[in-house]
Amino acid sequence: MEAKDKNAKPKIKMAVYWGSACGGCCVSVLDVHEALFDVIAAADLVFWPIALDIKYKDVEAMADQEIDLCLYNGAVRNSENEHIAHLLRKKTKILVAYGSCAHMGGIPGLGNFSNREGIFERIYQTTESTVNPDKIRPQTITKVKEGELTLPEFYNDVRTLDQTVDVDYYMPGCPPQTERLLEVFTAIVTGAELPPKGSVIGAYEKTQCDECKRKKTENKTVKEFKRPIDIVDDGETCFLEQGVICLGPATRGGCGVRCIEGNAPCRGCYGPPADSPDPGAKMMSAIGTMIDSDDEEEIQKIVEQIDDPAGTFYRFSLPGSIIRRKLL
Amino acid sequence: MEFQPTIISFLCNWCSYTGADLAGTSRMKYAPNVRVIRVMCSGRVDPTFVLSAFQEGADGVLICGCHPGDCHYHEGNYKCLRRYHLLQKYLQQMGVHKDRLRLAWISASEGKQFADLADEMTATVTALGPCKIKEVMETLA
Numbered sequence: 183m184e185a186k187d188k189n190a191k192p193k194i195k196m197a198v199y200w201g202s203a204c205g206g207c208c209v210s211v212l213d214v215h216e217a218l219f220d221v222i223a224a225a226d227l228v229f230w231p232i233a234l235d236i237k238y239k240d241v242e243a244m245a246d247q248e249i250d251l252c253l254y255n256g257a258v259r260n261s262e263n264e265h266i267a268h269l270l271r272k273k274t275k276i277l278v279a280y281g282s283c284a285h286m287g288g289i290p291g292l293g294n295f296s297n298r299e300g301i302f303e304r305i306y307q308t309t310e311s312t313v314n315p316d317k318i319r320p321q322t323i324t325k326v327k328e329g330e331l332t333l334p335e336f337y338n339d340v341r342t343l344d345q346t347v348d349v350d351y352y353m354p355g356c357p358p359q360t361e362r363l364l365e366v367f368t369a370i371v372t373g374a375e376l377p378p379k380g381s382v383i384g385a386y387e388k389t390q391c392d393e394c395k396r397k398k399t400e401n402k403t404v405k406e407f408k409r410p411i412d413i414v415d416d417g418e419t420c421f422l423e424q425g426v427i428c429l430g431p432a433t434r435g436g437c438g439v440r441c442i443e444g445n446a447p448c449r450g451c452y453g454p455p456a457d458s459p460d461p462g463a464k465m466m467s468a469i470g471t472m473i474d475s476d477d478e479e480e481i482q483k484i485v486e487q488i489d490d491p492a493g494t495f496y497r498f499s500l501p502g503s504i505i506r507r508k509l510l
Numbered sequence: 511m512e513f514q515p516t517i518i519s520f521l522c523n524w525c526s527y528t529g530a531d532l533a534g535t536s537r538m539k540y541a542p543n544v545r546v547i548r549v550m551c552s553g554r555v556d557p558t559f560v561l562s563a564f565q566e567g568a569d570g571v572l573i574c575g576c577h578p579g580d581c582h583y584h585e586g587n588y589k590c591l592r593r594y595h596l597l598q599k600y601l602q603q604m605g606v607h608k609d610r611l612r613l614a615w616i617s618a619s620e621g622k623q624f625a626d627l628a629d630e631m632t633a634t635v636t637a638l639g640p641c642k643i644k645e646v647m648e649t650l651a
Contacts, residue, residue, distance in 0.1 A: 297651075338651040345650060463557040466600060470557075470593030476578065478591060485595045492603040504561040509605030509642055 194250040194371055196242075197229035198280075201263035202290045202340065203256025207281040208232035210357035211253065217364055224371040225251070241269060243473075249273050253280035255355070257290045257501065258341040262334035271347040276370065277382075282356040282451045284343040285382075286461065287501030289356070292493065292501045294507035297338040299388060306345075342384055342502045353384040356451035356498060359437050382456070385436030389455050390448050393435045396420045403470035403474035407487040410447060421447040422472065427494060432458065451498045459505045464493030469495075515546045519538060520559065522552045524582040525617045526574035527608040530584070533619030535599035535645075539633035540625035552613075553586025557597045570610045574624070577615040587615070592595050601637040603633040610641060642650060 198211055208230070214221060228249060229236050229305060230400065252274040252392060258264050272275055282288035306312065306319050324331040343349050353366065362384035369376065391398070398420040408425040415421075421428035421442070428447035430439075433453050440447050454461040473484050496503050521527040527548045532538060549555060552575025560571050573594065575587040593615045602608055612631055616624045 244550070283606050341650055373536045458558075460558050460561055462562055462600070465591055466596050470596045471589045473592040475537070475592075476585075476588045478595075479645050484600055485592075488596065488599070490603070491596060491600040502564045504647070505601075505604050505606075505643060506647060508603070509646055 184361065189357050194225045195248060195251040197249045197343055199229065199252065199254050199266060200231060201254065201256030201284065202259030203283050205232060207255030210360050211363065213360040214364060220226055221302060223369065224427040232452050239335045242271060244273050246272055247275050251276045253278050254284050254343055255281040257283040257287050258343060258346045259290055260334040265344060267346045268328050276350045278351045278353050279343040279349045280353050281358055282354060282498040285354045286453055286499035287340055287496050291340045291501040293340045296382065297510055298336050334372050339507055340501045350379050352382045352472045354382060354452045360386055362436055385452055387436045387456055388435050390430035390433045390435050390439055394430055398444065399423065402472050403425045404472055405474050405484065415445055421480055422466060427469060429465055431468045448498050453499060461499040462503060466491065466493045513636060513640060515543050516567060517572055517575060517631060517635060518547065518568040519544050519572035520547050520549050520555045520588040522575045523548055525576035525580060526541040527566045529616040529620045529624045536621050538621060538625040540628040541631045544628040549585050551586035552590035552611055553583065555590055557593060559596060564641060564643040565647060568619035569641040570631060572631055573613045574616045580617065581612045581651060607638055609638060
């Protein structure tokens with residue numbers, strides 16, 4: 183229906199899609215709560231699988247560049263994710279890699295420690311609860327008497343969105359903080375000047391430590407790295423100074439230090455600050471220098487306490503890092 | 511032709527670079543596979559540098575600094591040593607052979623030791639064969 187007020191701004195068209203994702207990013211959009219009314223006053227949601235029954239063919243029927251803003255969340259794990267990424271790129275003016283998975287690979291990106299065969303072998307064969315004597319595996323094409331059934335092809339590599347299509351902006355977070363989404367959304371609908379293409383939006387330039395209110399001193403050296411379960415956190419002292427690995431020094435601010443405020447160390451979902459090409463390397467650099475020893479043997483012993491450096495420092499960013507998969 | 515590895519080395523300005531320079535001015539012969547990048551201190555070698563070298567196609571990376579206790583900046587080489595062990599653990603998790611990354615102490619007078627080290631590391635990495643990182647990272651499967 184035509185708007186009655188002829189001076190009213192035309193609504194923008196907005197799409198939200200999930201690739202290889204948990205659904206948390208889509209929920210973070212719903213988390214705008216009552217501001218959802220402001221959102222739908224300014225935008226028509228033309229595609230949003232979690233909330234609206236709009237089919238892929240409806241998107242295919244749209245004109246190119248018809249969608250003004252698309253928030254693509256989730257990594258690209260299979261051929262369906264890739265197909266829709268290409269489709270939405272074609273139909274969208276501003277494509278945003280929304281959330282850690284689209285930005286850097288996220289938790290699904292940890293699949294890059296293995297490959298398709300390794301993952302299928304585990305899931306369909308060797309898990310303790312699996313009984314599969316016929317070694318049945320998902321097939322991309324299955325012939326049945328009614329015709330052919332198809333499934334998307336599962337890739338060896340989990341990819342970030344920008345390894346798949348051209349991306350305009352990145353909005354980090356697992357999930358992105360809803361307040362940041364509203365700021366970005368408001369900027370787009372009001373026609374504010376947008377940052378240069380390729381920028382990280384909805385996050386700060388500075389790191390978590392800059393926002394963190396815990397007590398910090400210059401001395402961060404430790405003789406022992408501990409898991410959060412091993413300490414009695416006083417709720418005030420910097421986690422690093424208590425020997426717990428916190429990714430704050432190498433992670434962008436913008437989330438409102440949610441985890442640290444909840445007495446859990448930062449795990450790095452907001453990704454590296456500007457000018458850091460590799461998310462984990464900066465953190466390894468920082469953590470390495472914290473080791474309080476000049477003796478090589480003792481240093482090695484202390485490093486041994488960090489059980490899983492790759493999984494710790496690249497928890498949300500493996501596919502987006504320099505060595506983006508394990509060599510197999 | 512036999513495989514010729516590319517080894518990127520980061521040498522600290524005060525000891526190791528001078529040591530490598532001594533090998534040169536003394537006309538010692540050593541493997542040409544080691545390509546030298548001078549840094550002010552081994553403590554300046556960010557893990558990103560090492561990862562970038564592998565990404566660009568290095569088959570091995572060598573970091574050299576002053577002997578413990580001799581750092582021009584007091585403790586840069588210790589910082590390097592600490593980072594090195596953490597980086598090694600990470601690289602091994604990613605399936606990179608430990609001998610592809612090496613840390614050694616070379617003083618300004620150790621030209622011979624540098625030449626021997628360059629030969630030795632070249633032989634080790636030649637035996638390991640080409641590093642797959644560049645190729646694997648460039649192709650999405």
